[in-house]
């Protein structure tokens with residue numbers, strides 16, 4: 001295994017992509033993106049042993065996180081976990097946290113990290129997929145630290161959809177999904193929460209060199225063309241690995 005990984009790093013280091021220039025995460029990327037194949041089986045490698053490949057998807061309310069996640073799922077086969085959707089599902093099924101979550105969302109505040117991380121954990125552990133898009137999380141340093149503590153994992157990459165406030169307001173007010181928080185009053189509060197609590201997380205990952213800032217202005221397809229190369233780079237590692245293994 002170690003011999004393979006050393007050789008893989010050499011293969012990968014010739015690439016110019018920003019992800020490929022992160023040798024420390026090479027092993028994780030490789031392990032996470034491989035699919036079950038006879039080649040892997042011959043080498044005694046099972047995807048059941050794989051480390052998950054985790055992408056955090058950040059950005060203000062209405063910046064287009066969910067829209068771009070749908071495209072990533074369709075193109076690259078990730079499992080999409082929207083923290084907001086998981087919380088709304090708890091409200092809908094009258095869970096014991098339902099009313100607290102509803103009030104928190106109406107106020108545009110952040111639900112206690114323990115609750116959100118447990119919901120994400122349950123979804124990750126019951127999924128057959130190893131590649132996760134965690135959308136709208138972490139929304140605070142407390143969220144981030146709780147995830148690291150409970151899951152014992154960090155994201156491989158972090159996307160940040162950077163969008164001007166006026167555009168976010170416009171999109172949220174015309175979203176039309178019947179959400180209790182898609183109104184001007186809650187939106188103003190959410191923007192303040194974004195600035196106070198989300199931005200420190202974004203800065204944290206920028207300092208760690210994991211952040212990929214994407215301009216959220218333009219058509220959905222134009223924005224996806226900025227996103228695509230990030231994941232295409234991972235796929236490239238995967239196919240090079242399989243070719244390499246095949247040559248063994």
Ligand SMILES: Nc1ncnc2c1ncn2[C@@H]1O[C@H](COP(=O)(O)OP(=O)(O)O)[C@@H](O)[C@H]1O
Nearest residue numbers: 060061062063064065066067171175218219220
């Ligand atoms: N590039 C875009 N240009 C215009 N509207 C967009 C774009 N991307 C998404 N939208 C719309 O804006 C609203 C918010 O998008 P969404 O993906 O739900 O954002 P988020 O998950 O970040 O809140 C939705 O109605 C969506 O259809």
Ligand SMILES: Nc1ccn([C@@H]2O[C@H](COP(=O)(O)OP(=O)(O)O)[C@@H](O)[C@H]2O)c(=O)n1
Nearest residue numbers: 061062083084105108109110111136137139
């Ligand atoms: N990590 C998270 C994510 C969402 N939430 C709550 O859920 C609301 C909706 O989140 P969302 O991700 O669906 O919202 P959008 O940014 O997609 O508009 C947030 O405003 C918070 O009240 C949270 O408390 N913690």
Ligand SMILES: [Mg+2]
Nearest residue numbers: 065066084136
């Ligand atoms: Mg969303």
